Amino acid sequence: MPDLKVAGFKSSELITGLQTAFEKYSDKEKADLIKKTNGIFELQVSNEAKETATWTIDVKKVGTVYKGKAQPKADVTIILSDDTLIELSEGKLNGQKAFMTGKLKTKGNMMLATKLDAVLKGAKAKL
Template sequence: MSDLKESGFKTSEVLSTLATSFDKMSENDKKAQIKKTNGIFQLNIKNAEGKEGIWVIDLKEQGKVTKGPAKKPDCTMTLSDDTFMSLADGKLNGQKAFMTGALKVKGNVMLATKLDGVLKGAKAKL
């Protein structure tokens, strides 16, 4: 999934790995993950240089990760590359990131809480 990678974004490595994990899932596992999550996440990530990258994790219809804005995201998250990496590594709690302003959420805030489980689940499968 090299089309997901963007230089200057550590996040793109994690999302590329997540996409690979979705691709390796059986159809039943993928359907179960989609049913459990039931949402489309748009991640607006800003790197250290101030450049913004946009990725979409579709766990409502397709069970895949793409680059570029979503047509109708259920939850849009805006955060820095470093904040995303801390969340993905489990070093930062999503609720704490939200409360301190490091993570901004538009749309379904409760859906945002499910992203943590998606990242952890993908990491466990690799």
Template sequence: MSDIKVEGFKASEILSRLGTAFEGFTDAERKAQIKKANGIFELRITNGNKQEAVWTIDMKEKGTVYKGPAQSKPGVVLSMSDDTFAQLANGKLDGQKAFMTGKLKTKGNAMLATKLTPILETAKGKAKL
């Protein structure tokens, strides 16, 4: 999963672990996750140096994480800082609170964004984020 990593981003390590967790899913677990989320999440994350990196979590077709913009039309595009993503992934920040305070911006189906937290939590249990 090293092809997911981008130097200078905390999100890079988290998403790499998430990808590893997805790879460890059985077919049944993967199908269950896809059925629950049924969406493609494009993450646009900006680090402290104002550099942006893009990752996609595909929980509609493949159940994978990859670097770069969504290959299919994303259900939601989420824009946030690297720190905000790290806090969301570690359960230190609630997604709705981040959205309401402007730390998280969405484009597309905002309700789909609410399904990201359970995905992170499920993989967190498997990958020990």
């Protein structure tokens, strides 16, 4: 498994857990997730030190997570803080509220961004 951790980012654990969950999915579960989601999410996460880490969640073809910009191009880029990503994954904040309050910005297919919640919840259930 590739190293997905980035020093200084609390969400590194979340991203690593997401990849672990994807690896635990059966082929059918993964195919269902890909069919339901059909998108590539690029997360641009900034921490308190104003550093940015980029991770890509590909739920279009393979169901994987990797560090760096999306290859091919992301369907949606989500720009948020480390704390906001953690709050979203823990269910303390919903994506719509985060967007409306300016804690989350998107570029690209905004409707696809709403599916990230389901991807995170599904992975959490698998762990």
